[in-house]
Amino acid sequence: DAGVTQSPTHLIKTRGQHVTLRCSPISGHKSVSWYQQVLGQGPQFIFQYYEKEERGRGNFPDRFSARQFPNYSSELNVNALLLGDSALYLCASSFGTGTYTEAFFGQGTRLTVV
Amino acid sequence: EDQVTQSPEALRLQEGESSSLNCSYTVSGLRGLFWYRQDPGKGPEFLFTLYSAGEEKEKERLKATLTKKESFLHITAPKPEDSATYLCAVQFPNAGGTSYGKLTFGQGTILTVHP
Numbered sequence: 001d002a003g004v005t006q007s008p009t010h011l012i013k014t015r016g017q018h019v020t021l022r023c024s025p026i027s028g029h030k031s032v033s034w035y036q037q038v039l040g041q042g043p044q045f046i047f048q049y050y051e052k053e054e055r056g057r058g059n060f061p062d063r064f065s066a067r068q069f070p071n072y073s074s075e076l077n078v079n080a081l082l083l084g085d086s087a088l089y090l091c092a093s094s095f096g097t098g099t100y101t102e103a104f105f106g107q108g109t110r111l112t113v114v
Numbered sequence: 115e116d117q118v119t120q121s122p123e124a125l126r127l128q129e130g131e132s133s134s135l136n137c138s139y140t141v142s143g144l145r146g147l148f149w150y151r152q153d154p155g156k157g158p159e160f161l162f163t164l165y166s167a168g169e170e171k172e173k174e175r176l177k178a179t180l181t182k183k184e185s186f187l188h189i190t191a192p193k194p195e196d197s198a199t200y201l202c203a204v205q206f207p208n209a210g211g212t213s214y215g216k217l218t219f220g221q222g223t224i225l226t227v228h229p
Contacts, residue, residue, distance in 0.1 A: 004157075033215050042118075042201055042219030043158070056216050090157050094215065102148070103217060105157035 002027065004093045004106035012112045013081050021076040021109045023091030031055075032074040033103065034066055035090040043090055049074055050096065078111075086113045116141045118204050120220035127227050130191045135223045137202030138184040146205040147185050148217065149178050151198045158201055161187075192227045199224050 005024045013019050025032050031050040035043035048056035049068035063079045078085055088110050092103040118139045127133055137147070146165050150158035162171045164180035171178050175196065177188040187200055203217040 006157075031215060033217075035217075040221070042203070042221050043217075045216045045218070048215035050215070058216070088155075092217075101215070102160060102163055103215075104160055105150070108155075108157045110155070 004091055004104055006089075006091050006106040006109050008109060009107065010110045010112075012114060014114055015081055015083060017081050018077065018079050019081060019111060021078075021089050021091075021111070023074045023076070023093075023106060025072050025074070025091075025093035026104060029093040029095050029104075030072055031094045031096055031101070032068055032072065033092040033094070034074070034076045035092065035105075036060075037088040037090055037108070038086075046076070081113045083113050086111060116204070116206060116218060118202060118218050118220040120200075120202050120223050122223060123221065124224040125226070127189075127192055127225070129193055129227055129229050132188070132190045132192070134189070135187040135200055135202075135225070136184060137187070137220055139204050140183075141204055141206065147180055148203040148205065149176075149185070149187055150201040150203065152201055152222070153198050161200075189225070192225075194227045194229050197225055197227045 007022045033048040034046040037043040045058040047066045052068045066076045068074045088108045090108045091106045094101045094103045121136045148163050149161040152158045162178040167182045169180050175190050179186045199222040201222045203219045206216050
């Protein structure tokens with residue numbers, strides 16, 4: 001079975017540019033969450049989407065936005081990139097949003113802003 | 115503020131030398147505690163979920179336990195291939211309390227097992 005897939009795997013952007021990251025969840029999973037992981041730290045929650053609706057948002061600026069499509073795949077958009085946005089961006093897939101729901105991560109997209 | 119703290123930050127073991135990693139949390143409304151393994155440059159790999167104090171789960175050389183304020187990941191007779199960063203995450207309700215997707219992670223413990 002295919003796991004969570006993310007694209008691209010690596011990306012280099014210039015300050016001020018815009019970036020779109022993509023995620024396909026595990027088949028049958030309806031919830032997608034996005035996390036940012038900077039080097040040496042644990043992942044930080046950005047968004048959760050379930051059935052195309054935003055269900056949670058972390059402490060990130062409005063430059064970060066996301067959406068979920070009818071096939072449950074998702075995009076994370078970041079505008080006006082800053083050097084500090086350089087990180088590993090992780091997508092997590094889960095069946096739903098209940099209390100007994102396990103999250104499975106993709107391999108991540110490594111974003112470097114220069 | 116809800117916090118998750120892992121200790122030690124780094125741990126070096128000889129092959130076969132058993133030890134434990136700690137994850138402590140100050141939370142309200144805890145719904146689940148998760149352990150993940152992460153190799154360099156890769157996404158976290160799911161290991162265990164624990165939901166109630168006293169619960170234990172095992173997988174190969176790993177055993178996770180949970181109390182009301184902390185969790186331990188016990189590693190028995192580790193091998194070099196167990197070298198990785200081990201992440202602990204706590205599940206919280208989202209704003210409004212109607213769904214539970216947010217995971218708050220600790221900073222991780224970097225485990226190195228020497229042959």
